[in-house]
Structure formats: structure tokens, C-alpha cells
Amino acid sequence: MKYYTILLVCLCLLFSSGCGERKETTLRLAYQTSIANAVAAVADKGGFLLAEGLEVESQVYNSGPMINEVLAAGHADVGIMGDVPAVLAAAGGIPIKIVATVGGGNQRHRLLVPLDSPLRNLPDLLGKQLGITLGSTAHSGYYHLMEKYNLNPQDITLVNLNPGDMPEALAARQVDAVLIWEPIPSLIESKGLGRELLTLAETDNLYPVLALITNSFAQKHPQEVEALLRGLEKAAEFIITEPEAACHIISTVTGLDPDVALKALAYHYFGVYFTEEIQQELAATAQFLLQMGTITTVPAMESFIDRSYFPPKPPGQMTN
Secondary structure, three states: OHHHHHHHHHHHHHHHHHHOOOOOEEEEEEEEOOHHHHHHHHHHHOOHHHHOOEEEEEEEEOOHHHHHHHHHOOOOOEEEEEHHHHHHHHHOOOOEEEEEEEEEOOOOEEEEEOOOOOOOOHHHHOOOEEEEOOOOHHHHHHHHHHHHOOOOHHHOEEEEOOHHHHHHHHHOOOOOEEEEEOOHHHHHHHOOOOEEEEEHHHHOOOOEEEEEEEHHHHHHOHHHHHHHHHHHHHHHHHHHHOHHHHHHHHHHHHOOOHHHHHHHHOOOEEEEEOOHHHHHHHHHHHHHHHHHOOOOOOOOHHHHEOOOOOOOOOOEOOOO
16 A cells, blocks of 8 residues: 555654754745645655754745745745746845756646636637736746747736636636646646646746755755755655655645646656756746846846756656
8 A cells, every 4th residue: 555655654764864963953945735846745744854854844835926925034944936936036136046956847837728618729818817826937938828829918818816716716717717837737627627728838948846045044054955955856756756655745735636646746857956958947037037027137047056066967757
């Protein structure tokens, strides 16, 4: 039984955590309920960070912009978020360093409509209302998608919604469609509330999920940062090799049925690394946000990136 697998893994990790000589340091970790944050969730709730000698105070939010708020207020040391919130953090002068990506995937953002909707393609949405979380990676992806189709973004009315409110909003026909990241699309499908119209795979972007660390924590606790990244890497390996067991852990954070979580997991890749391609995408995202008027100046992204912790390497891949 997978439950026994999880229990065994967690107990082993728990007992192994007492063997280290390094002093435990409380790390305030902020991550999201999205499946793209699975590495953080499994590292936290699966005991991988504890096994590295870290005492974790976790905070779970529904979106990256929310995590930026707690980082800016000094209420978190580490934040996990998409590329758009990460660039906005840099542009907003939040004292952070981007140290790694922990996964991502351009299929994890999906556009859904009600099951009986007459809409069959993106042009059909012109003049309609689209539920979206403003300031998120999905928001940026919307503009990329409209550009890809050579459509005017102003011809669709965007309605700012919290991700957790989207299933109900779609069911109540408060909006004609929603564009959101997993697990909300899989949840909507499992409840019979909607169907997929398209994904952001059509935009050819990576949509990485990134780990941001405050400068003060990184400077005071470099060993703890290394321990954090080791724990995240082991969690990523666990997700790849034991996806069903990982989904039971993920379900404790998301509230999803493990089978729904497993379906959502397949839309992602996971791995802890950093590459030149990721850095280039961050720079491109910054330029795009400037073009859209979201930011007034492009931050020097290289000054917000610290590649000293992880050598570049290819990501692990989920198999469908």
C-alpha cells in the first residue's frame, strides 16, 4: 500500500534528522497550493527538509503575488513562485536572490470553459469574460497567447479571480472561461464543471517555478540554504520515482484527491537546477512586463540571481 510507503519514508527521514550535528535553524518557507510547487510541498510535509536538519515554519498561499507580500514584509525567508512574480519581486526591490528552479512546464496552465460551452477556440472568446489571477504567470501567458494568435488582448475582458474561486465562478457562469495553473484545471474536470480548450504550451515558454531566498537569510545562514536545496532536490527525485506516494503527501497540502493530484502532476517537470535558458527566460519575461506596462523599468536580473549553489544540469522529467 502506498500509505505504508509514505509512512516508512517519513519515519525514516524523521529519525535520520536526529543524526546530524548541525544546529537546526527555523526556516520560514512560503509556497503555493499549485502542483508546480509539489517539490516544496513534498520537501516540507514529507520530511526531506527535516532530514537535512532544518526546522521549517511553512506558509501556504494561493498565488505568487501573495508570497511576494510576505517576503517584502519580512515574514518569510524563502518563497516558491513562477517567473512573473519573481521578476515583479526584483522590479519591486524586494531584497532576494533567485537560486534555483524547482520545476515548471508550459502545459500546467490551461484554459477551460464549461462543458456545454459553444466556445471551440481562442478567437471564440473575443468579447467574452476570462477569469484569471492578475500579476501571475498565467496573466503573462495570456498576453503571449493572444500575441501568438495575433489577437488584441483588450478584446477579452479579464476578471481577476483567486485560483480557489475559479471552479465556482465557472460553474455559476460568472465568467465564460478561466486560465489557471494546476491543480485547478484537473479539479474542474474531476467535478464535471468544465473542459480544456487549450494550454499555454502553444506559447513555447518554459514557465519555470523558482526558489527565491531573502538576502538576509542567505548571508546569515549559507549552510541552511545548501541544506534547503539538498532537501528540495531529494524531494524532486522522490516525486519522479514515486509519483503515487508523492501525491498522497501533496494531497495533505492541496486537499486534492490523490488521483486528481496524480493527473495534475503529469502536466509538469520537476528538478532543482539552474541553466542559462532559465536566466534568459527571466530576462525575456522582464522585457515583456515592461512592454505591457506592468513595470516601468527592467531590473538587472543578473543581480537578483545567485548561481553559486547549483551547477547547471538538465531537469528530471515526469513520464505520462
